[in-house]
Structures are given as structure tokens and as C-alpha cells.
Amino acid sequence: MVDSARTVEAVESWGFAGDAVAVSADVVAEALRARIADGKLESLLESSTGRVLFVVSNAERAMVMLLEHPGDPGEHATDPGAEDWSDGFVLSNGQADEYPDADTVPLDEALRIVRHILATGRPPADAAWVVDR
Template sequence: MTDAAETGTVGAVESWSLVGDAVAVSVGSVTEVLRARIADGKLESLLESSSGRTLFVVSNSERATVMLLDHPGDPGEHATDPGAKDWSDGFVLSNGQADEYPDADTVPLAEAFRIVRHILATGRPPADAAWAVDR
């Protein structure tokens, strides 16, 4: 069963745009926007909401780290993959820095897209997503 956040039928709590490109993104378009950026080698994406929150997504084309920050300087919160034991590399930031993360602090790309769509639709991660608060 697909919930309303997956279909984009829930009204957005806040509006979101892609920082640097000033491209507005919606629940229905965000997966396509992120996939296109990844295909173009832009593995880091920063979305900013109308309320000043930021959603950081960085991928290595297979996994992604998804972080939600309430304000500048906020340690935020992030998606997790409990039980994952390995590390993955290839997370290239816009400044050229290439990072490696424990898989426990990243999620498969499809899960990252699901989480991002839900945050855009409801303002919070899905209740069934593993999530760590870093504050």
C-alpha cells in the first residue's frame, strides 16, 4: 500500500528548493531531480525549506546519507541502516572532497529517495525509517 506521502497527495508543510540552482522541488519531482544530479556527477544536493531548514543528500550512486538540519549550526538528524556492517566510499562533496561513511549511517538510494519524499510531504521522516537524532 502506498501512503499519501509517496504519491504526493499530501499538501507540503513547507516549500523546498535546491540550493545553488534556485530550483523548486516538490514531492513529485524530487526523485527525478536527485537522480538527474547524480547522473551528472553532482553527488551532493542541498535542499532548503521556506522555514529555513536544510536537507542534505550525498550519494555514491548506490547509497546516500540523508541529514535534516533545523538551522545553521544544528547537528541535526540523519537516516540510518541499523545492522549494516560495511563502509562505503565515493561520497563526493561539491568542493571535491571524497568521503567514506559507515553503511550504518547511510541508506540504499531507493530508501533515501523515499525518506526525502516523505520529508518534503510531511516535514518529518517516515515513522518506519531508521533515524538518529544527533542533537
């Protein structure tokens, strides 16, 4: 029997968009924290298989979206029961967005989810996750 998570991990590598250097699950949280500290609140991680992991933060919460291919509505991390809205999600084009907290997660949870996706190819089983397809 083949473990599909191991298969994805073995054939899929990730890197920040525009950067030829691969980033591993072991260092991605540190790299994202450094980008956020530098004011780069939007990050795109591209997979060698064509998938894209989009992370935009306001330094307290983050939206984490996984897209299988261009044009895919994707899937994203959620915070069920959260009722507030948060602002300060600044995209690379300068646009500042506001999102319902239910569609974002605390930054530490976002980093845990991103690490797991890079390590296994999928979100953690215990993460709240919605498929938008």
C-alpha cells in the same frame, strides 16, 4: 484539531540550494537521480522555513541529513545492523568521503525518505532515523 504535518506541508516549500525554483515531493526523486547521473553527488535542499536537507550519494547509497537551522547537529537516516563501509561520496568541494553503511541507506530508501520529508515535513515513521542533537 490541527494536523501538524499538513500545516508544515502547507507553509514549507523546498528547492535546491542556489535555485529559485521550488521542487515538489512528486519530482524530487527524479531530480536527485538526474543530479547523481550528472556527477553531482551532493545536493542541498533548502526549506522556506530555514531547514536544510543534505543528501550525498555514491550512486548506490546515500547519507540523508536534516538540519533545523545553521549549526544544528541535525538528524539522519540510518541502516541499523549494516557493518560495512562505503566510499565514493564526493562533496561539491571535491572532497571524497567514506561512511559506515550504518550511517547511510540504499539510494532507493534515501529517495523515499526525501520525498516523504518534502511531502510531510518529517521522515517516514518506518524509516530508521537518529537524532544527533
